[in-house]
Amino acid sequence: MTTKQIPVDFTGTVFDGGNGNLVRRSVLPGGVRVLTEAMPTQRSVSIGFWIAVGSRDESPEGYGSTHFLEHLLFKGTPRRSAMDIASAFDRVGGEANAATAKESTCYHARVLDEDLPMAIDVISDMVTSATLDPEEMNLERGVILEELAMDADDPGNLSHEILAERLLHEHPLGRPIGGTADTINAVTRDHVYDHYRHWYRPEELVVTAAGGLEHDDVVRLVTAALDSAGWFATATSDAPAPRRSTQAQEPGLLPGTITVHKPVEQASVIVGGRGFHTLDDDRFALSVMNTALGGGMSSRLFQEVRERRGLAYATYAFAAGYSDAGYFGLYAGCHPRNTETVAEVMVAELDAMAAQTISADELDRAHGQICGSLVLGLEDTGSRMSRLGRAELVTGEYTDLDGALERIRAVGADDVQRVATRLASSERATVVVGPENGREQR
Known part of the structure; x- marks a missing residue:
């Protein structure tokens, strides 16, 4: 059995997974972390760009900002329109999506190994250089409100949301991930922009990939993409951000x-x-x-x-x-x-x-x-x-x-x-x- 506790500044081999699978980890300038698991028998690669920000990390005036950002990052950058982003993956039969959780956000894709450079370039562009266009934000506000309405119409989903609110009473983890209709209507472009600039920084970024890949190639591609965006210059530290506290809490509960x-x-x-x-x-x-x-x-x-x-x-x-x-x-x-x-x-x-x-x-x-x-x-x-x-x-x-x-x-x-x-x-x-x-x- 191999179990390791890895410090945030560790660079090297994490473990040998057998069958040629090797897990490696590198820390790039500004604290960007890259982890890969090479799976030599695979012809595809899954890659994710993770930020350790979720719905629990939002300010009161910006509830719903994390999920809003997940939508807006697909709406374009100075280099690409929303259609450019979508067609880049469709053109190669790949998949791209994102997920917001209570403690993290992930932008991920699955492509053929030969299309990994494209996937890294596109997702890097989205994460580092989103336009957050005000008109697009107003359009997407309606889409998110429809998403919330759809979830509220599902009694199973609604019961889970209410249970979380009662078991984690007045704790940030008890809030719904997507916000509410009231908070989404109230949040401004400035709130979302400030949230983006505060959390989307090199020291907060983790890139993980698994499949038919070489670790050094992934490191090189990620480094080049972030460097071309001028992102390393925005780092406020040379080290990765500390991980979350795992000191157990006992939130309030409404029985x-x-x-x-x-x-x-x-x-x-x-x-x-x-x-x-x-x-x-x-x-x-x-x-x-x-x-x-x-x-x-x-x-x-x-x-x-x-x-x-x-x-x-x-x-x-x-x-x-x-x-x-x-x-x-x-x-x-x-x-x-x-x-x-x-x-x-x-x-x-x-x-x-x-x-x-x-x-x-x-x-x-x-x-x-x-x-x-x-x-x-x-x-x-x-x-x-x-x-x-x-x-x-x-x-x-x-x-x-x-x-x-x-x-x-x-x-x-x-x-x-x-x-x-x-x-x-x-x-x-x-x-x-x-x-x-x-x-x-x-």
Whole structure:
């Protein structure tokens, strides 16, 4: 097993992943970090440009700015129009997109190995030299409002948003990533521009790539692209920005049940509580517990809520972990009259897991499900690229595949029970999104 804690100024080989896969890391002028995983058998490359800024980092007057920027960076630079950016990837059969999260933003692409220079040049141009045209911003404001409306129309998505707000009460992590209609209407171009200039700097940039590549080639291409944009001259430090604090916090929590009425046929029910931050010692045991409780067709929630009682089509357990806080939840979509029963059954399954150790068969299934999914997922260049980015931005901890599998398999039944006990003892909040005329069936 290879697990390494990498300082932010480290340059060199991180680990040998076997089969010719080599993970390497370099620090460029101004603190730009470049990490690659060479996969010699691949003809494609996935590349991501990461900034450690998410919705939790916004100022009160600029809520929604991070997600707004994600949209605006595709709208053009002095060198390229929005159509130029889109057609550059379409022309080679590539894919380009972006994702805003609560603690990071990533602009990523997947292309043939021969088209990697183009992808680096285009994304570098977007990240370093976005125009942020006021007219484009007003047009995109309407697009984002439509996106928020679409999400609000989805009762499952809405229930998750409300749960996060209640479990992370008055904490920046509890805010919706995309902002709200009110904040998007209120945010100005100056707010977005200031947010861009504050966070999009060399010391905050992490570039990760995986696939058919050579590390030195990626370093050379990234260096040339950033240098031509004059970006190294904007650095305020010669070293990378420090990683986020991983000192655990306990945000406020609003217990009890909240019901939101929407004209839908099926209600969404979530019961949740405080969880674990991203470096908690029990994070691997949490993964195994979550899988056994609600991670597949053989899980306890699926078997009890759906198979034995026929109360729901979809039900699962989930956990969200961030640098300093986290939460967990149990979800089901059911007939509105059954919401109380479904919530009680889900909680009962969690409590039962806390009261008694799981069987050897359950533990073996959970191990196999997680390990199999991990191996299959990491056959994809995008998954490996994303794994490098997440590790660099928050934990600085790099583990090869064998090491990750070993950590999962080391989780025992007592570990699962301990984690279930921690979660079962947490204060709980329940969110129900459904029609106004829903009634409990007795």
